[in-house]
């Protein structure tokens with residue numbers, strides 16, 4: 001089971017959740033038992049599952065295939081018992097089969113990868129030849145960079161802060177991306193000189209901080225796109241609203257993942273177009289949670305997994 005930034009938010013009561021509840025919404029595993037009405041899955045099948053439990057099935061969102069954003073949804077890990085456990089009970093319609101050539105550790109990263117596929121590819125529609133700036137070098141930022149690259153982006157730059165320098169930005173460079181430490185370099189200057197004064201085609205905000213949102217508005221080209229993945233944890237932030245209006249920016253807010261993004265995420269991993277294993281910096285047992293949570297929070301890790 002994967003440890004996500006939202007788990008850290010829950011730890012600090014910075015997110016809505018319904019305790020007592022077992023956390024964890026990213027996982028892979030094997031079917032050990034099927035319900036009596038389930039016909040298309042059997043014991044020992046290797047599966048991952050969309051976390052969209054308790055979606056109502058009757059609202060306009062559910063009826064149009066958007067169960068991930070149903071207002072009645074109570075996801076595993078904060079709404080109902082989740083995946084930081086040896087066993088989990090899931091509705092069969094949320095399962096996806098793990099391709100033969102993927103390990104459980106790789107498959108456990110399907111959920112965050114699906115989020116970036118949904119955002120960068122399906123929602124923001126990254127195009128071949130785009131100059132793409134990814135703000136934030138955590139799991140989601142690095143995955144967003146990978147998706148932009150396989151979609152044919154001409155240049156992908158991942159940004160971070162000094163705290164990210166030793167691990168996250170280093171990892172980004174190892175993965176073949178250029179990096180900018182925004183505390184040491186002027187990102188605006190870098191982007192405008194790279195694009196002959198035009199600005200970036202697409203900026204993906206995966207840092208979840210006010211500064212990054214406003215930098216995105218500054219460095220995106222006129223009529224360019226911003227895709228928002230970050231959650232600030234604040235009630236309100238200050239935004240360069242008028243500048244965004246005058247530039248005619250196309251801002252896409254991304255939330256969660258849909259069916260198609262799961263299928264594509266699994267396919268990209270299976271075809272080896274996207275390699276997620278380099279993102280896993282921590283594996284451990286649930287008893288080590290405090291140490292692992294702390295290290296991930298301090299930026300001393302990228303993706304952590306609990307092994308059961």
Ligand SMILES: [Zn+2]
Pocket residue numbers: 004005006025026111112
């Ligand atoms: Zn997550």
Ligand SMILES: [Zn+2]
Pocket residue numbers: 055056057058059060061062063067070071072
């Ligand atoms: Zn619904």
